[in-house]
Amino acid sequence: MEEDLLRAVSLKSTRKRRLILTLLGEAPLPLTAEELYEQARQTTPISLSTVYRILAACTEHGLLLRSVSGDGRTYYQPNRHQHKHELRCTVCHEVVPIDECPLEKIEAELAQKTGYEITGHTFELSGICPRCAGKRKQEKRG
Structure with a gap:
């Protein structure tokens, strides 16, 4: 393959x-x-x-x-070549898929404005997951 x-x-x-x-x-x-x-x-x-x-x-x-x-x-x-969006923890690197596409409207507007035929995009947000955030709070207290 x-x-x-x-x-x-x-x-x-x-x-x-x-x-x-x-x-x-x-x-x-x-x-x-x-x-x-x-x-x-x-x-x-x-x-x-x-x-x-x-x-x-x-x-x-x-x-x-x-x-x-x-x-x-x-x-x-x-x-x-899948349409996917993710939320990634910067501490443990856990990945949570984002089901809806927050970029569809922006993509359509950009295509109309620029004349580009947009064939895809990647969207990733980063942050700290609840489990890692909880561990950090406990470490600061202790």
Whole structure:
């Protein structure tokens, strides 16, 4: 499957590219380059710079989505071309899906104003989940 994805966007299907895509595809949450590197090097000799180059190429060709969280870390996940919105805790990284699309009206207005055919968007809010906020309050009291 990874081989087909790479070829579909005219990227050479290498063992290391397939491995990175597989690791991301199997991960329950988005991963950083460092997390991917640690996992990949368990089975394949690979450098961190190679992981970064793979992530950059796959993001540029639309196979991956890249997001920077409030803690400044960059996360990657497969681009499944799904319309999704998320609320992410900056402490524990829990992700809560947002069911309604708060950007539909803005997207339509921008398309009309600019003439763009908008083909998608990503929307992520960050904050502190109730569980982590409660822990912080307890730590301040104690």
